[in-house]
Amino acid sequence: DQNSAGEARFNPYPKDWGTSSTGQFWDRLSASNEYTAKNVSVLRMSDSELYTTARLSPLSLTYYARCLANGNYTVTLHFAEIIFRDNRSYQSLGRRVFDVYIQGQLLDGTIIAVKQLSSKSKQGSREFVNEIAMISGSQHPNLVRLYGCCIEGKHLLLVYEYMENNSLAHALFGQEGSPSYLDWPSRQRICIGIAKGLVYLHEESPLKIVHRDIKATNVLLDSDLNPKISDFGLAKLDEEENTHISTRVAGTIGYMAPEYALWGHLTYKADVYSFGVVALEMVAGKNNVKYRPSEDYVCLLDWLMDPRLGSSFNQEEAIRMIKVALLCTNPSPTPRPIMSKVVGMLQGHINVQELNMDPSIYGDDLMFQSLRDEYNEMRPDKA
Structure with a gap:
């Protein structure tokens, strides 16, 4: 490795090295030792000295190290170019x-x-x-x-x-079954924040924008858990003179509105539907659709409150959020509320209108009926 800032030379002797690196670092003429990464973890295996350093590569996204043993490693990738x-x-x-x-x-x-x-x-x-x-x-x-x-x-x-706190999906669902905990006030604030972001896109921005891919992974959280909508790669302009946009379907299965998924009929009401799904995810703490290879699909509507919340949540706010989410996920786009009304309903400034939908048009009515039954049991007047 005579040129520490350039491509590493492959040498079959000893055989515990391999590289496919190419290219040169920009400051290759300066004296620097920073192109060799050093492990900072505690290593408890025999011959641990073999696992202490790795060679960085200007144009490779692959982590190389000497004689890696089988197992899980946490590494930092370096992209100096x-x-x-x-x-x-x-x-x-x-x-x-x-x-x-x-x-x-x-x-x-x-x-x-x-x-x-x-x-x-x-x-x-x-x-x-x-x-x-x-x-x-x-x-x-x-x-x-x-x-x-x-x-x-x-x-x-x-x-x-x-965004210091990654995504809403990471906070709710986590990885490998170890999600971060979001208390109810945080969930309520995040839900209202997402709704306000959509109000801006749909109603306040000079360019009226349909995001097309609202989901928990596209909502990022800052250090104070303030939500920020991200990933506008699929967004479309909603021209005022058009009643809808006929477009190639793109988005995420499980979050797409029926009229868009089936016929490519796109309006801002498609974002309203996706928001409703995310709101239900925040209430339940579950992914909308979770696939289990040995079983059938598990639908979010089989759950209501996230069991991790226990009794530590505002029941009135929770019922309101569920009811608003169901309004937003109406199979027909016309009855879905505009996002400014959604914000008002979530904040309690506007009465939540009665739910009126016919889910049998698009799916299994029994699935919705089970949710209605559980919702009715939670109502204060049923206590």
């Missing part, structure tokens, strides 16, 4: 099929999140342009802030404010 080249360390935040999310730091110390989209796919390029167009002119406390963008060679980069 990406945009903020005065900063050496980046942290992986998550990954989608077409995106890579990383954490970085600006010169003034501001922590940022960088979203790298795939330039190899038409979808990645299309979402890059779309996201800039939709969010660059949108400023609202409940929308994630876009700092800037960069096209450098084949890299498509979007730079966002960093």
Whole structure:
């Protein structure tokens, strides 16, 4: 490894090294030892010295280390070639099929999140342009802030404010069965915040925007658990002179409104439906649809309150949120309320209108009936 800032040379002797690194770091002429990563964990295995260092690679997203034993490892990926080249360390935040999310730091110390989209796919390029167009002119406390963008060679980069508490999905559902705990006041505040963000997109923004992919993973939480809607790659403009948009269906199964999923008929009411699903997820603490290979699908409507809340929740607010969520998920788009009314109902400023739907049009009426029965049992006048 004569050039520590360039590509590492493959040497079959000893055989515990392998590399596919290419490219050069930008400051390769400076004297630096920062291209060798050192383990900071406590290692309790024989020959632990073999697991203490790893060689960084300018153009590789793969972590290489000497003689890795079988097991689970927590590693930090380093992307020194990406945009903020005065900063050496980046942290992986998550990954989608077409995106890579990383954490970085600006010169003034501001922590940022960088979203790298795939330039190899038409979808990645299309979402890059779309996201800039939709969010660059949108400023609202409940929308994630876009700092800037960069096209450098084949890299498509979007730079966002960093959200310390990851996503709502992470807080509610977690990973490997270990979700973070959200108390009821936090859930109520988050639900209202998401609704306010949608009010801005649908009713207040100069560009009326249909997000098309409202779901728990696309709601990010800052250090104070304030929600911010993110990922505008699928968003569409809602032209006032159009009653609806006929478009290619794109989004997430389980959150898409029936009229959009079945016929591609898109209006802002599709976002209202998706919001209703997210609201039910916050009440139940469960994913909308959870697949179990050995069983049938498990539907959220089989649950009501998250058992982790115990009795520590405001029953009046919970009933109100459930009722609003059911209004939003009406199979027919016309009866769904506009988001400004949703905010008023959630805050208790507007009476929640009576639920009136015919779910048999689109699905199993018995599934909805079980939810209605449980809801009626929770009503204060039934106590």
